[in-house]
Amino acid sequence: MFFSAILAAVLPIAALGAEITIQVGPNNTNTYSPTNVTAAAGDVLTFEFVSGNHTVTQSSFKTPCDELTFANGSTGLDSGFLPANSSTTTMPTYKVLVNDTTPLWFYCRHPGHCQQGMVFAVNPTSNETFAEFQAAAKASNETSTSTSTTQSSGSTTATSSSASATSTTSKSNAGATRLGSAGAMLSAIGVVAAWVL
Structure with a gap:
């Protein structure tokens, strides 16, 4: 019975794919490392903020320094x-x-960082490459990040946490999902499954 309870609690977490860690601001630079990754459905991207004051903000390939708006x-x-x-x-x-x-396309919305090339891509293609995305960001003269981009594909989820706070805001409309809400849901399913077993 005890083993069943542990298995039921861990099973939802095991259903997630690989964890891919991306450093934000490594070595006091305005960069993400790595700059782009290939990820499968179910993989978890963990953005680790290591120095500076940065964001991970979703954009589009065509407007790399503007927040994505549907x-x-x-x-x-x-x-x-x-x-x-x-x-x-x-x-x-x-x-x-x-x-x-x-x-998926991301940038740092700290003023000037995107224009310095602080962008990140998930699953770039041969038609829309990371190099082209970064070049477009560097060519952008805008310092504002409020211009809208309309898009209607994919779905996204994310979670942020720090030593002092955890955010559980959920969004699911752009190729990924915020894990704050999803993680709580998976934990609840594990607890219920443990009682049933």
């Missing part, structure tokens, strides 16, 4: 500003569950 007015994922100090041991993180293999 036709219904909702916006894509945005971690909000998560300041980090490289001398601390606990870094803020922002987790994103990838729902499908649709390309």
Whole structure:
């Protein structure tokens, strides 16, 4: 019975795919490392904020330095500003569950960072490459990040946490899902399954 309870509690977590860690601001730079990844549905992207004051904000390939806004007015994922100090041991993180293999595009909305090339891509294609996305960001003269981009594909989920706070805001409309809500749901399913077993 005890083993069944443990198995039921862990089973929902095991259903998630691989965890891919992306550092935000490594070595006090305005970069993501790595700059792009290939992820499968079910993979979890863990953005680890290691220095500076940055965001992970969803954009589109065509407008890399503008927050993604859908036709219904909702916006894509945005971690909000998560300041980090490289001398601390606990870094803020922002987790994103990838729902499908649709390309996803992100940037830092701190003024000037996107224009310096601080962008990130998930599943870029040969038709829409990371190099082209970053070049478009660097060519952007805008310092505002409020211009809208309309899109209507995919779905997204994410979770942010820091040493002092956890955010559970949920968005599910852009290729990934915020894990704050999804993680709580998976834990609840595990507890219920443990009682049934």
